[in-house]
Every structure is written in C-alpha cells, then in structure tokens.
Amino acid sequence: MLKKRFIKKTLCVALTALMLLGTLSLGLIVPSVTVKAAESSSAADPMGNLTFVVPEAIYLYPNGSSWTAATSSPFQYYVNNDANGAPLNTADTTGKIYYKYAYTFDQHNYGAETAAISWQFVDSSFRAISGGSVTLSANPITSGGSVDITAGKSPSLGSAVNGCYILWTLTYTDAADAKVKKAYALTYVYKPYVAPVGAMVRTKNKWGGIAFESFAQQLTWLSGVHSITQ
Numbered sequence: 001m002l003k004k005r006f007i008k009k010t011l012c013v014a015l016t017a018l019m020l021l022g023t024l025s026l027g028l029i030v031p032s033v034t035v036k037a038a039e040s041s042s043a044a045d046p047m048g049n050l051t052f053v054v055p056e057a058i059y060l061y062p063n064g065s066s067w068t069a070a071t072s073s074p075f076q077y078y079v080n081n082d083a084n085g086a087p088l089n090t091a092d093t094t095g096k097i098y099y100k101y102a103y104t105f106d107q108h109n110y111g112a113e114t115a116a117i118s119w120q121f122v123d124s125s126f127r128a129i130s131g132g133s134v135t136l137s138a139n140p141i142t143s144g145g146s147v148d149i150t151a152g153k154s155p156s157l158g159s160a161v162n163g164c165y166i167l168w169t170l171t172y173t174d175a176a177d178a179k180v181k182k183a184y185a186l187t188y189v190y191k192p193y194v195a196p197v198g199a200m201v202r203t204k205n206k207w208g209g210i211a212f213e214s215f216a217q218q219l220t221w222l223s224g225v226h227s228i229t230q
Contacts, residue, residue, distance in 0.1 A: 050101040050111070052170050054185045055080050056087065058095065060154055060163075060192065067195040068159055072131065075152040075189075083146065095149030095187075097136075099170065102143035112172035114140040117147070120167045121155045121189070129164055131155035141170075154189055163190045197222050 060073035078095035080088045102111040117139050121129040132155035137148040157164060170183040203216045 050183055051083075051085070051098065052168075052183045052185050053081050053083065053085050053096075053098040054166075054168050055095045055097075055149065055187045057188045057190055058149075058152070058166070059091070059190050062192045062194045064194055066157070066159065066191060067193065070156045070158045072154050072156045073191065075149070075154075078149065095152075096146055097141065097149065097168070098146045099141045100144050101172065110174075110176045111143060112174055113143050115143070115170045115172035116140045118169045118171065120169070122165050122167045123161075124165070126165075126167070129155045134166065154191070157191055161191065162193070163188060165189065 055078045057079040058075050059077040059079075061076045063071045063073045065071055066073070075095075077091040077093065080090075080092050080096045081098075082088060083098045083100075097117065099115055101115070102109070102113050104110070117136065119134050121132045123129055133151075133153045134149060135151040137150055139147065141147050154164065166187040166189060168185045168187065170185075171180065172183075173180050198220060200219045201217070
C-alpha cells in the first residue's frame, strides 16, 4: 500500500538581483529542509526524524530573449544549505541534496538506508510543467550522505514568468512499519530579468562664451531588476 505523507516545511526565497559585472548578492536565506517523525509499529519503538535538504534556489543563465519570448535556460548557480539545513550564503556551481533517516534502537534497525529521488517542475499553483531536466550524481541516495545536482535546464518559461519550482519527492520504505512513504521539498528556480533600465543626463555650460561652451553627458543603466519605485 502506497502511503503519501506531506511534510511541514518553511520556504522563503530571498531573491537578489544579478546586477552589473555579474555579481550575485545573497542574503537572508531560509533553509529548505523537510523533517518528519516516523510512524512506529508499536509504542515501544522510537520515533525517528527524517531530514531531507535541497537547494533553496537555482539561478538560470540569463537569456537575452527571455523578456520578449518563452525561453529555456541551463542552471547556473545554486543557493545551497548544509546537511543540517543551515543556509550557505554563497553561489555554488553544484547543487547539494542531503538525506538522513536510519537509526538503531535496542539492536533493531529503523528508518530507511536508501531512498529514491524524483522531481517535477511546477508553477506557483503546483501545476506540473512539462519539459526541463535535472542531472544527479547518484540515485538512490544513502542515509547520512548526499548527492550532487550536476546540471539541469528549466522548462520553457513565458516572458511574464519570473521562475518556477522543482518539487522533489523522496520515496522510501520505512523499517519502523514496513510502509512505503514519501517526503517532499521545494527549490525555487529563478529566471534573471535581462531588460535594462537606464537614464541619461546631458548638461551644458552656456555662460562660458563660445570659446568655453561645453557639454557633459552621462549614461547609467542597470539590468537584473524587475521593477523600480521612485
């Protein structure tokens, strides 16, 4: 019998702009971690905790056509958490997924030594989006270990869409009650905004006479932002 368990999770993505010089500024990243208690086969069995940690966000390569047409882009940067779900304020080139749910009590093994990872791109309403790809360094994952996200590509995203999500599903057989269970976690996939915002200023010194009349011009532009409020 297949039993699905939704996991209580807090997801807060701090999206920061990819601005000028390609500098990625990250801050206030909340861990993306899934934790649950196992169902025990009897009151004497312990209640073990499952930990499932995925990247908080994935940044796509900017695509110059993405603000006027539907485009698909490869993964560029990963905003990871450590094995305990603590945020890492860096832009990594490899994504990390962690899993832990195996323990021993009174000489009996509980939890699940291995679990299978699957994924699906979804929109903000959790509707499946076709297309896209994710490449993992290994699958299944072993309890207490990790696997890398080595590559990936977003599905086709419309020009008005800022990104999507990856819904990760962890499937395992719980030794505590011999039931097949699932755990879920989310990663936000961010599509950088490439349309530039600019301003130009031109000034003239008209009081210097013909010999000293001069102009000064300055052009300032910025890309990677979605809106500006005066």
